[in-house]
Structures are given as structure tokens and as C-alpha cells.
Amino acid sequence: MTEIAKKPIKITETILRDAHQSLIATRMSTEQMLPIIEKLDEVGYHSLECWGGATFDASLRFLKEDPWDRLRKIRARAKKTKLQMLFRGQNILGYRPYGDDVVEYFVQKSIANGIDIIRIFDCLNDLRNLQTAVKAANKEGGHAQVALSYTLGDAYTLDYWTSMAKQIEEMGANSICIKDMAGLLLPYKATELVKALKETVDIPIQLHTHYTSGVASMTYMKVVEAGVDVIDCAMSPFAMGTSQPATEVMVETFKGTPYDTGYDQKLLAEIADYFRPMRDEALDTGLLNPKNLGVNIKTLLYQVPGGMLSNLTSQLKEQHAEDKFYDVLEEVPRVRKDLGECPLVTPSSQIVGTQAVFNVIMGERYKMVTKETKDVLSGKYGKTVKPFNPEVQKKCIGDGEIITCRPADLIGNELPKLEAEMEQYKQQDEDVLSYALFPQVATDFFKYREAQQTKMDATVADTKNGAYPV
DSSP states (O other): OOOOOOOOOEEEEOTTTHHHHHHHTTOOOHHHHGGGHHHHHHSOOSEEEEEETTHHHHIIIIIOOOHHHHHHHHHHHOSSSEEEEEEOGGGTTSSSOOOHHHHHHHHHHHHHTTOOEEEEEOTTOOGGGTHHHHHHHHHTTOEEEEEEEOOOSTTOOHHHHHHHHHHHHHHTOSEEEEEETTSOOOHHHHHHHHHHHHHHOSSOEEEEEOSTTSOHHHHHHHHHHHTOOEEEEBOGGGOSTTSOOBHHHHHHHTTTSTTOOOOOHHHHHHHHHHHHHHHHHHHHHTSSOGGGGSOOTHHHHHOOOHHHHHHHHHHHHHTTOGGGHHHHHHHHHHHHHHTTSOOOOTTHHHHHHHHHHHHHHHSSTTSSOOHHHHHHHTTSSOOOSSOOOHHHHHHHHTTOOOOOSOGGGGTOOOHHHHHHHHGGGOSSTTHHHHHHHOHHHHHHHHHHHHHHHHSOOGGGOBTTTTBOOO
């Protein structure tokens, strides 16, 4: 038997971003993270995913924290390990396309504050929406990783994925990530995909998946054997369910094989011990729903990511229509097909999900149409892999203008206007970027920050007489 050459599998640890985003709605605070950073830094990870995705919004909105401050504090303690973030292409970390100047400035500041690897994706896999961020990351000396949002459908053939990978390599990306946000990638399909990509491009291939459908660990085993370079895992207290496979389990699985990570299980056990009380507390308070820890095989039927499932549940609860849950699940693939068979990932998952809820509750499809659905159908988010349903398009936007160019080409520079709008709150250069992404949420945070600094609460100030209660 031929001896297999040693190729230790590299791991990106997601405990500081996707693991808690997927399980506890991104509520882990900076204060909870910082005491364990030095130990995480000792493991030997390929990278620590600690920023981007929903962490930015949640920090400002719910935790009343400055996300830039979090990044700087993590960077100060993680001296050996590369820090990684998730970046929504032209949408940055928000929910709409931004001008190129905002994208470039955000990338510049992310790298300046400590990010090494930027994982850039687009919810439609429209490569035009990735170019600016990739160029900016290259310019700033960062690692530009382009993520392909993995999904199923007639259009998503092996040829489609290899063609996309080739274009990504030509674009100047340093690596490719297969981003399987709903846990749809089955072990043998994954083997086939990874082998095809390795034959097509010379840059490293990483796999990110979720445990939602119950197959993720098996998929990782097969892709490691197929030659994947890096896998995304989460420390066991925040692993499994809608999160990633457990780091310690994968480390033990490959021990004594050519793929042995060499990581110290004692050190990993200490890290797990640190996070376990957080998980227990989240279960006690209801922040962690036990349902999120189970296997949901329906994921494979409806292609609905875990976060989207919980979102649908809460939307139906608000409408007192919880009995319509399965009707909505069945409606999701139909809406997705109408909208050009787009992958279901932020923000397209929210757009498709919300529209499916309206279609079911109203008792008539597209009787009520969200602004975001109209924007997708008019091309404001970019080009989909398949054409839109022409009848649905007509019903939703009538004879409205259809954008065929790169959406950001129509936006122009936005920074001067944004700077002028938020000038009174600015305490650091990065504040304009927080405001750009979430104007109202950032403004509320700036006011809160000021109140903390001055011990004056602007909301109860007697502005008429110029008096402030202290």
C-alpha cells in the first residue's frame, strides 16, 4: 500500500463569530471573549474567525459595544494567529450595495485594525460584486478569500462551480472557500466538488459548513481525504446544531493519520471548559434554543439555513400564524425559483423568507411585496444564475427599470455625504463606516457612548434651559 504524504489539515476556529452567531444570535460580548484569546492563540489554528458577519450589527445594536474596539482588543492578545472576518462583498456587513469608496475604506480600516484574512462572498454569487473588495484587500496586503455560496438547483452543476473558481483565481483571490451555509453538501458530493476544484485552480480550498442537516462531520472527513486545505470548526460548547462540527472531535479524528493537526487536546479541553458555562447560561436564560442543537433533515428539502429557520418562526409568531410554518417552508423554494434560483444566504435568505411569509399569510402570492423583493427583481442586488419568473417580475415591479450593469456602478462615491451627516458624533475615523452600514443603530450607539463618557443622558436633557441631569 502506498504511503500517503503527510498533509496536516488546517482549522479555522469559529467560536468568536459564526458559532455564537448561529446558536445564540451573536450575543457573545467582547468581555466574555478576551480572557481566553491568549489560549486560543496557542492552539496553532490556521485562523480565528472573530469579526464580520452579524457581529458588527449585534455589537452596536444589542451589546452597546464598538465593534472596532473589539477587533483591536482581540488583535492585541492574538499575537500569533491570523484573524479572519466575513464580508458581504459590495454589501460589506450591511444589507444593501455600497459605493466603491465605502467598500475600499472599510477593507482598509479592517486590515489596519487587525484583520488578516477577509472572506468575501455575494448572496447571488455575482462575481462583479466581489471585485472591489478583492482588489482593496490585495492593495492593503490582506488575504482575499472569495467564498462561493453553495446551493442546489439545476444551474449549479460541477461545471458551474469550476468555472466560477477559475474566474475567482483570475480575479486575484488568494484562496477559495466553499460556503455551505445550510449544511447541504453531502459527503460524496463534497468529495467530487473538492477534487474538481483542486484540478481547476492552484490556490487553496477551504470548506465552511453547518451541522444543521447532521452530515457535516462526515463531509469533513471526505473532503480532507479529497485534498481540501482548511476546514471551519467550533469549540464543542458552541458546536453542532446550526453551528459547525466540533474542533476537538475533528482533531481527534485525524490524530495519527497523515492529516493530524498536531493540536494539543489538553489545551483545547481548557478552552472548552472556559466556554461551557456560557453555553449553560444561554440554555438557562433561553438565549440558546435547544432546538438549534438538534438535526433538522428538512434543511435538505427546503435549503433553509438555521438562522433563517429561527427568523421564519419569529415572523410567524408576530403574525399569530405559527400554524402556517410548514406552508411557509414549502413556499420558500417556490419564491427562490421565482427570484432566479438564488442561494439562500444573508441577505437573500431574509428577502426570500420574508416574501414567502407574506405570500402565505395574505393567501395570494405577491399580493404584498417587500421593497427588497422588488430590488432583487429589478437587478439592484446583481445578476442571478437563472432568469426571474417574468410573470412575477411583471406583477411586482410592472414596467420599472431593470438594472443589467454592476449595481455599484450606479451608486457613485458616498463617503463625503456620510461624513457630513455624522460629523457631530465622530470620535475616530472608523465611526463613519459604522454609520454608513447602520445609520440609525450607529447614531443610537454614538449617543449612548457619549452619555457614558460624559455621564450625561441626552434623552433626558433639558435642552430649552441647557440643563442636564448628571
